[in-house]
Amino acid sequence: xxxxxxxxxxxxxxxxxxxxASAQALVYCSEGSPEGFDPALYxxxxxxxxxxxxxxxxxxxxxxxxxxxxxxxxxxxxxxxDGLTVxxxxxxxxxxxxxxxxxxxxxxxxxxxxxxxDRQGNPDNPYHQVxxxxxxxxxxxxxxxxIKSIEKTDDYTVVFHLNRPEAPIIANMAMDFASIVSKEYxxxxxxxGTPEMVNQAPIGTGxxxxxxxxxxxxxxxxxxDAYWGDPARxxxxxxxxxxxxxxRYQKIQAGECHVMAxxxxxxxxxxxxxxxxxxxxxxxxxVGYLAYNTTQPPYDNPKVRKALNMAxxxxxxxxxxxxxxxxxxxxxxxxxxxxYNQATVDDAYDPAAANAMLExxxxxxxxxxxxxxxxxxxxxxxxxxxxxxxxxxxAKVGVNVEIVSYEWGEYLSRSKSKDRDGAVLLGWTxxxxxxxxxxxxxxxxxxxxxxxxxxxxxxxxxxxxxxxKVTSDVAERTRLYEQAQLIFKDQxxxxxxxxxxxxxxxxxxxxxxxxxxxxxxxxxQVGLK
Amino acid sequence: MLxxxxxxxxxxxxxxxxxxxxxxAFIRVxxxxxxxxxxxxxxxxxxxxxxxxAQFGFDQPFLVxxxxxxxxxxxxxxxxxxxxxxPVWDEFFTLFPxxxxxxxxxxxxxVLLGLPAGVIAxxxxxxxxxRLFMSSALVAxxxxxFWWALLLIIVFSGHLQWTPVSxxxxxxxxxxxxxxxxxxxxxxxxQKGALWSAIRHLILPTLVLGxxxxxxxxxxxxxxxxxxxxxxxxRTARAKGxxxxxxxxxxxxxxxxxxxxxxxxxxVGTLLAGAILTETIFSWPGIGKWMxxxxxxxxxxxxxxxxxxxxxxxxxxxxxxxxxxGVINPKIRKRS
Numbered sequence: 001x002x003x004x005x006x007x008x009x010x011x012x013x014x015x016x017x018x019x020x021a022s023a024q025a026l027v028y029c030s031e032g033s034p035e036g037f038d039p040a041l042y043x044x045x046x047x048x049x050x051x052x053x054x055x056x057x058x059x060x061x062x063x064x065x066x067x068x069x070x071x072x073x074x075x076x077x078x079x080x081x082d083g084l085t086v087x088x089x090x091x092x093x094x095x096x097x098x099x100x101x102x103x104x105x106x107x108x109x110x111x112x113x114x115x116x117x118d119r120q121g122n123p124d125n126p127y128h129q130v131x132x133x134x135x136x137x138x139x140x141x142x143x144x145x146x147i148k149s150i151e152k153t154d155d156y157t158v159v160f161h162l163n164r165p166e167a168p169i170i171a172n173m174a175m176d177f178a179s180i181v182s183k184e185y186x187x188x189x190x191x192x193g194t195p196e197m198v199n200q201a202p203i204g205t206g207x208x209x210x211x212x213x214x215x216x217x218x219x220x221x222x223x224x225d226a227y228w229g230d231p232a233r234x235x236x237x238x239x240x241x242x243x244x245x246x247x248r249y250q251k252i253q254a255g256e257c258h259v260m261a262x263x264x265x266x267x268x269x270x271x272x273x274x275x276x277x278x279x280x281x282x283x284x285x286x287v288g289y290l291a292y293n294t295t296q297p298p299y300d301n302p303k304v305r306k307a308l309n310m311a312x313x314x315x316x317x318x319x320x321x322x323x324x325x326x327x328x329x330x331x332x333x334x335x336x337x338x339x340y341n342q343a344t345v346d347d348a349y350d351p352a353a354a355n356a357m358l359e360x361x362x363x364x365x366x367x368x369x370x371x372x373x374x375x376x377x378x379x380x381x382x383x384x385x386x387x388x389x390x391x392x393x394x395a396k397v398g399v400n401v402e403i404v405s406y407e408w409g410e411y412l413s414r415s416k417s418k419d420r421d422g423a424v425l426l427g428w429t430x431x432x433x434x435x436x437x438x439x440x441x442x443x444x445x446x447x448x449x450x451x452x453x454x455x456x457x458x459x460x461x462x463x464x465x466x467x468x469k470v471t472s473d474v475a476e477r478t479r480l481y482e483q484a485q486l487i488f489k490d491q492x493x494x495x496x497x498x499x500x501x502x503x504x505x506x507x508x509x510x511x512x513x514x515x516x517x518x519x520x521x522x523x524x525q526v527g528l529k
Numbered sequence: 530m531l532x533x534x535x536x537x538x539x540x541x542x543x544x545x546x547x548x549x550x551x552x553x554a555f556i557r558v559x560x561x562x563x564x565x566x567x568x569x570x571x572x573x574x575x576x577x578x579x580x581x582x583a584q585f586g587f588d589q590p591f592l593v594x595x596x597x598x599x600x601x602x603x604x605x606x607x608x609x610x611x612x613x614x615x616p617v618w619d620e621f622f623t624l625f626p627x628x629x630x631x632x633x634x635x636x637x638x639x640v641l642l643g644l645p646a647g648v649i650a651x652x653x654x655x656x657x658x659x660r661l662f663m664s665s666a667l668v669a670x671x672x673x674x675f676w677w678a679l680l681l682i683i684v685f686s687g688h689l690q691w692t693p694v695s696x697x698x699x700x701x702x703x704x705x706x707x708x709x710x711x712x713x714x715x716x717x718x719x720q721k722g723a724l725w726s727a728i729r730h731l732i733l734p735t736l737v738l739g740x741x742x743x744x745x746x747x748x749x750x751x752x753x754x755x756x757x758x759x760x761x762x763x764r765t766a767r768a769k770g771x772x773x774x775x776x777x778x779x780x781x782x783x784x785x786x787x788x789x790x791x792x793x794x795x796x797v798g799t800l801l802a803g804a805i806l807t808e809t810i811f812s813w814p815g816i817g818k819w820m821x822x823x824x825x826x827x828x829x830x831x832x833x834x835x836x837x838x839x840x841x842x843x844x845x846x847x848x849x850x851x852x853x854x855g856v857i858n859p860k861i862r863k864r865s
Binding site for chain 1: 559560561562563565566567568569572573574577581584612613614615620623624627679682683686687690693694695696697700703705706809810811812814815818819827
């Protein structure tokens with residue numbers, strides 16, 4: 001065992017022997033294991049919780065508890081009038097972490113920014129293929145086609161040249177895949193023949209420094225005392241990986257952890273009554289929906305879709321499927337998102353009126369399929385049960401429903417097809433807090449036969465979201481998106497079903513924990529009383 | 530004995546080949562494309578899909594893919610996980626000690642209690658002890674593991690606070706893995722109380738994991754003992770006036786052990802493949818959960834490599850059982 005490890009063992013021992021109730025070590029019972037520690041390589045929230053949030057920073061970040069973008073490693077930024085150039089002025093004096101394998105010889109600068117993006121987009125970069133990199137988020141957010149070049153003007157100024165104006169680019173820069181890694185560390189690991197260490201033994205600029213990972217068991221971090229921002233309030237952060245929700249509850253009751261994620265909905269009421277636990281809740285940045293295939297009759301008729309929407313008893317779904325941990329969705333955007341249109345009026349549950357509307361459109365004895373996802377998601381905890389409830393609702397208006405399901409990969413693949421027979425249950429969790437990430441991705445014409453499962457391409461709607469994409473004025477974008485939501489509601493390509501309510505459970509001595517609307521679990525600002 | 534061992538080891542070769550092929554084909558037979566599963570709801574463009582397909586080698590014919598995989602195995606390369614991007618070999622040997630430690634503890638617990646329970650039940654056939662042990666064994670065998678584990682956690686960790694809820698050691702103790710076997714690592718760590726903490730963390734998982742093998746061993750021992758106790762040589766031993774304890778322990782038990790060892794061998798084989806429920810509930814970082822997660826994620830290299838390594842472990846256990854047969858009964862050794 002190296003000297004470095006001894007030092008950290010000793011430090012961890014001192015920190016923890018003071019007892020978990022002291023203001024030293026915060027223990028988080030997480031729901032799963034991270035896939036790795038380089039956030040650009042992965043897409044799961046569990047991995048981001050363990051990597052990008054404690055260890056790394058980005059040029060800009062989401063203010064904790066909001067989707068507001070604030071400066072981070074960039075002190076300021078500006079967008080040119082034509083929207084094609086974004087200039088970031090970098091913060092000076094930011095230090096990278098040290099480890100037994102690496103001691104930085106310089107502070108963070110423009111080279112690190114360029115490297116962090118170049119390795120994702122440039123196949124010739126030596127790190128492009130390292131760790132089997134597929135750079136899903138970089139590709140998924142259309143960065144290869146968006147970024148023309150990245151230029152270093154000086155050590156503390158970086159300019160992104162874009163192929164087209166795109167307002168959400170700033171929000172994209174706050175996403176986990178845009179975390180800034182150390183070029184100096186990457187070069188050192190490449191020279192040592194161990195480039196995979198960038199993913200396995202991460203070096204960042206974040207509030208916590210990675211200490212050790214015992215696979216599927218424990219992740220340990222210590223506070224970065226040289227942090228450029230407000231230092232973390234605890235000296236050590238520990239993730240105790242606990243996949244079973246009931247066991248997480250037992251652990252938090254027994255004082256074996258301070259914060260736990262993803263409680264069982266059935267346990268929430270007991271937790272609220274328990275003196276050992278505090279339950280925090282907030283609407284999730286997600287939406288669960290039923291997407292009709294709007295290219296096929298009779299679902300190509302907006303009146304038929306609207307009638308079907310009116311036949312669904314959403315409150316029953318919230319009660320039964322979400323067990324109260326959800327709220328009815330009336331817009332395709334979640335209510336925590338800016339530009340959410342409060343004025344939208346949801347389709348009222350009225351089977352008699354729905355029946356009359358279907359008859360007026362000549363639809364009688366309709367046989368339809370509802371696709372039920374085989375997996376559990378926050379926006380749909382039990383798709384099979386949801387489909388069964390809809391089946392019963394539709395039966396009341398004379399529609400005979402057959403429920404179908406496929407293996408998840410097959411489901412995703414087949415549901416994209418324009419020839420798909422039936423309406424699909426699916427949903428979406430926001431990536432960057434920008435409305436474009438919902439409306440353009442899920443309902444834009446570019447998404448047909450891809451992420452637009454309704455295959456809905458409606459020019460008045462699409463024009464609005466395309467216009468909003470290239471507009472940088474937030475007030476104007478808000479107006480455009482609000483208008484788009486009204487068109488959506490009128491045309492009803494989906495039945496909007498629910499937004500989940502996210503619950504987090506802490507012990508009473510935990511201070512400052514905030515539920516983050518983007519779903520991440522962030523501990524910089526958390527202390528222990 | 531060497532010839533016996535040699536012939537057994539030779540049977541490894543076709544088994545190994547078969548397992549390599551079946552594990553490779555099995556995951557590909559399942560519906561679901563790993564690239565699409567990886568992309569999730571976000572999906573990806575046709576070009577990106579084709580690029581990744583080529584990167585993972587899925588654009589090659591099946592047999593070409595198998596040949597590349599198989600030649601990789603012969604060079605000790607089991608591939609790299611699609612998900613964690615780490616070599617399968619490294620992942621397996623990081624997790625396997627935890628599984629092995631728990632499996633061994635579970636089996637020791639099952640054998641130490643199951644064997645005497647079976648013997649006592651057989652010797653007292655039809656009496657109170659027999660009925661008590663055998664009905665308990667039936668209950669133990671029938672209990673759903675997740676229910677049993679949660680019940681023990683709620684009672685012993687929650688209400689009585691005698692044992693920790695989950696994990697392998699208190700978070701107060703931290704030392705880099707020396708072997709991955711927590712009992713050993715804790716003992717040599719030099720940290721006061723670490724070994725005791727590791728033992729306390731093992732109690733409930735051992736109890737849960739050992740419950741079903743305990744029931745099976747007890748019932749198997751009882752039935753094997755009853756069969757032997759009816760043999761002529763036992764009657765002869767009794768007629769010669771040997772003490773009952775000696776008859777039961779030396780003459781009867783030893784001759785009943787063959788079927789019992791078979792059951793123990795099969796149980797060890799099963800436990801080495803990982804105990805998915807026990808590992809999940811007790812947050813035990815073993816290979817059971819790792820394998821199941823990999824199947825759901827269509828992480829081909831992990832499923833293929835993991836299955837093969839588990840198969841090799843099971844083959845080694847079977848070989849050990851075969852050797853033990855020979856040790857217990859020289860006739861088997863001579864026949865071979």
